[in-house]
Amino acid sequence: MVERARWEVVYVAPGLSLADYTYLQQMVAPGGFIEQYVTLGGVAVINVGSTLGDQTSIAPDGVGFSGGAQHNAEDIQLPNHPYILGADFGGARITNGDFSSWQPTDFGTLTNLPPEAVVLLTNSDGPSWAEYAHGNGRVLVTTLSYCWDTQPNSQQAAASNLLLYSRFYSGSALTPAPTVTQTGTPTLTPTPTPTRTSTPGPTRTRTPSPTPTPLRGDADGNGSITSADLDALIHAIFSPTYPPGADVNADEAVTAADVPALLELLP
Numbered sequence: 001m002v003e004r005a006r007w008e009v010v011y012v013a014p015g016l017s018l019a020d021y022t023y024l025q026q027m028v029a030p031g032g033f034i035e036q037y038v039t040l041g042g043v044a045v046i047n048v049g050s051t052l053g054d055q056t057s058i059a060p061d062g063v064g065f066s067g068g069a070q071h072n073a074e075d076i077q078l079p080n081h082p083y084i085l086g087a088d089f090g091g092a093r094i095t096n097g098d099f100s101s102w103q104p105t106d107f108g109t110l111t112n113l114p115p116e117a118v119v120l121l122t123n124s125d126g127p128s129w130a131e132y133a134h135g136n137g138r139v140l141v142t143t144l145s146y147c148w149d150t151q152p153n154s155q156q157a158a159a160s161n162l163l164l165y166s167r168f169y170s171g172s173a174l175t176p177a178p179t180v181t182q183t184g185t186p187t188l189t190p191t192p193t194p195t196r197t198s199t200p201g202p203t204r205t206r207t208p209s210p211t212p213t214p215l216r217g218d219a220d221g222n223g224s225i226t227s228a229d230l231d232a233l234i235h236a237i238f239s240p241t242y243p244p245g246a247d248v249n250a251d252e253a254v255t256a257a258d259v260p261a262l263l264e265l266l267p
Contacts, residue, residue, distance in 0.1 A: 013147070041135075045142075048110075049106060062112050073096070073099060088168070106128045107144075214245045
């Protein structure tokens with residue numbers, strides 16, 4: 001599948017319509033786009049919540065959604081899970097308070113999860129955030145209202161961690177990507193250089209260097225555009241300040257709209 005080689009993660013946002021659910025059910029069914037993408041080693045983040053009631057088979061392996069009740073709080077079941085700790089992928093540590101009062105925080109519960117699924121969050125009625133392996137890939141499925149445009153609480157660390165964590169896996173998507181531990185640089189002992197006596201020469205006036213124009217898409221400021229800029233851009237979206245190169249679409253703001261603009265620039 002060409003898309004598996006091109007994209008690391010498939011992301012389905014919450015707030016689906018009836019037509020969206022229909023398309024999603026087709027894509028996660030055996031042989032569907034998302035099912036095949038995950039089978040080949042990709043990661044699928046599927047936020048299934050909406051206000052349209054129960055839905056069946058909205059994630060690979062027949063996972064369903066029960067929309068009987070909404071909730072404004074979540075309980076963390078695995079406090080040492082990487083998504084919660086934010087470790088190794090540049091995230092932040094999050095607590096139960098980060099899921100409080102998103103109005104609503106979730107739209108219901110997950111049903112028919114595979115036996116091996118890891119349930120990370122629950123509400124008062126059941127599981128609301130789970131992950132499991134499918135083929136060579138991984139599925140993250142939630143009922144939460146991440147990044148709801150009118151609810152700032154849904155746009156904070158919990159949402160940022162979700163985006164960063166979903167890219168944390170590499171290769172078969174079954175094992176977290178390796179982390180790099182930096183070692184100190186050896187201190188060099190300088191060799192004394194003889195002092196030279198200079199002869200005065202003509203005085204030259206320096207011409208000021210022009211201010212460099214930021215490289216559009218260089219969100220990490222290293223002078224080139226690579227996949228690492230996507231992580232830097234995600235951080236910039238959730239930060240009050242950002243490097244000039246993060247404004248990829250040149251609209252004088254850094255928002256989710258810059259993500260597809262950056263993807264077009266990646267080699």
